[in-house]
Amino acid sequence: MEETRNFIEKIIEDDLANNRVPDGKIRTRFPPEPNGYLHIGHIKAICVDFGMAQKYGGTCNLRLDDTNPAKEDNEYIDSIKTDIKWLGFDWGKNEYYASDYYQQLYEIALDLIRKGLAYVDSQTPEEVKLNRGTLTAPGVNSPDRDRSIEENLRLFDEMKRGMYPEGKYLLRAKLDMASPNINMRDPALYRIKYATHPRTGDKWCIYPMYDFTHPISDAIEGITHSFCTLEFEDHRPAYDWACTIDGIEHAPHQYEFARLNISYFVLSKRKLLQLVQQKIVSGWDDPRMPTISGIRRRGYSPESMKDFVSRVGLAKVEGQVDYSLMEFCVREDLNRRARRVMAVLDPIKLIIDNYPADKTEFFDAENNPEDPDSGTRPISFSGEVYIEREDFMEVPPKGYHRLYIGNEIRLKHAYYVTATSCEKDAEGNVTAVHCTYDPESRGGATADGRKVKGTSHWVNAKDCLKAEARLYDKLFASENPGFATGNYLDDLNPDSLIVNSVAVVETSLKDSKPGDYLQFIRNGYFTPDIDSTSEHLVFNRTVTLKDSWAKTKEKMGL
Numbered sequence: 001m002e003e004t005r006n007f008i009e010k011i012i013e014d015d016l017a018n019n020r021v022p023d024g025k026i027r028t029r030f031p032p033e034p035n036g037y038l039h040i041g042h043i044k045a046i047c048v049d050f051g052m053a054q055k056y057g058g059t060c061n062l063r064l065d066d067t068n069p070a071k072e073d074n075e076y077i078d079s080i081k082t083d084i085k086w087l088g089f090d091w092g093k094n095e096y097y098a099s100d101y102y103q104q105l106y107e108i109a110l111d112l113i114r115k116g117l118a119y120v121d122s123q124t125p126e127e128v129k130l131n132r133g134t135l136t137a138p139g140v141n142s143p144d145r146d147r148s149i150e151e152n153l154r155l156f157d158e159m160k161r162g163m164y165p166e167g168k169y170l171l172r173a174k175l176d177m178a179s180p181n182i183n184m185r186d187p188a189l190y191r192i193k194y195a196t197h198p199r200t201g202d203k204w205c206i207y208p209m210y211d212f213t214h215p216i217s218d219a220i221e222g223i224t225h226s227f228c229t230l231e232f233e234d235h236r237p238a239y240d241w242a243c244t245i246d247g248i249e250h251a252p253h254q255y256e257f258a259r260l261n262i263s264y265f266v267l268s269k270r271k272l273l274q275l276v277q278q279k280i281v282s283g284w285d286d287p288r289m290p291t292i293s294g295i296r297r298r299g300y301s302p303e304s305m306k307d308f309v310s311r312v313g314l315a316k317v318e319g320q321v322d323y324s325l326m327e328f329c330v331r332e333d334l335n336r337r338a339r340r341v342m343a344v345l346d347p348i349k350l351i352i353d354n355y356p357a358d359k360t361e362f363f364d365a366e367n368n369p370e371d372p373d374s375g376t377r378p379i380s381f382s383g384e385v386y387i388e389r390e391d392f393m394e395v396p397p398k399g400y401h402r403l404y405i406g407n408e409i410r411l412k413h414a415y416y417v418t419a420t421s422c423e424k425d426a427e428g429n430v431t432a433v434h435c436t437y438d439p440e441s442r443g444g445a446t447a448d449g450r451k452v453k454g455t456s457h458w459v460n461a462k463d464c465l466k467a468e469a470r471l472y473d474k475l476f477a478s479e480n481p482g483f484a485t486g487n488y489l490d491d492l493n494p495d496s497l498i499v500n501s502v503a504v505v506e507t508s509l510k511d512s513k514p515g516d517y518l519q520f521i522r523n524g525y526f527t528p529d530i531d532s533t534s535e536h537l538v539f540n541r542t543v544t545l546k547d548s549w550a551k552t553k554e555k556m557g558l
Contacts, residue, residue, distance in 0.1 A: 008314055045228075064077055171206075230256045403435070411457075
């Protein structure tokens, strides 16, 4: 079957076939602004930028567009690098910063002033916005648009020397205030900003605007295909203009694709920063956050996320992806890679009265039935084990197939047991269940071939480990946070984190580490948290076993 190519792949292949790519080697770039942590939406951009370069034998630069020192930090730069490498991509020696080009950008701005193509504007930000016009009305020329070249050069030099406060002056390109594209109505090129830059310190107090910096940086680096999301489509004329400035020897091209929008998520850096600053979450890497560091801590694998964005595909029209598709991809991947282990989240003791009191035996438990090479591990068994509280009912409803008085079930990997009685506390809560076992049913096989409908997982009460299980769910309870009230914080899910401090797990988990992929049998997929130690085990629930995406597809007739 012929491979289906997306529109970007068709563009690249057409450019290569028609010799429109210098040296026949495509050059892309991933250009995040280091003003926050990368989120799931960036994964799509990373896979496009690095993935296309990888597929067609080109290179992809990592360029940090650090044009706003007031919001940028080395912490963000480090996190961006970590996230990209976690996804399996590497930029090698091709690491650049917009600040690398500050002097060149300044010289270009001076040249524009000398040629009468840029001017210093003294209008207030409010006046600039008012005089820019609307989609149906042209803008109004600034009173300063016809300043002399000499005065513009003097004022721009004084801006550079820190002689004016922020907002006093703005350097603007002299284009067309009647342009149907508002971005072409004398766009800003430089503004005054007093803030220490993470890389250049206090060398500069004027900083180039993103729409001026970005295309020129692409041109300097020889980028052939500049990929971005649809919100930059209206900025393309400004991008193209910047690439035609005298002295720019290479003119890259910009191509737009739809960004990744997911139900139940907010992917605005401003909103994510608010969640962190207001301590609604524990930090940028809180497992409920849609940041790459957050989903990594929660236990998502890079392979599952690359599969997710691949399934979403590339389109030219905005849309929203169902959250359940992402969870489906995570489950699909973890089902193949996660080690199966015994963990009981709400334990109740099961006492096997006819099991020898001083006996302990071991069973070989498979690590992953989906992976024949994953092997087995020994798990211990004794006359006292823990099972889930929900696996016993004193008075069961119709259709209940787990343990109740007189009923027989199978303990996974171990024996058939039959409940005989239970103990209760003063409030009537069951505290322990008594049963007998069939010693001839080891491993689940019986001499008479009888079968049971119920199987329970368990852990040995005599050597199990206590653990904290953090049960994560969606951070927001609404598919479109803030849609109903205008405030996305109104839709926070009060049950997005439930901390379980009574869980018990098998001893093989004593030395588990963050990054281990685990399936707690019947309880979901988990991973050790960064807070976990051998003395205090902490596990994050990555995703439940329930596959809501499968049900969604069924309802849709897919």
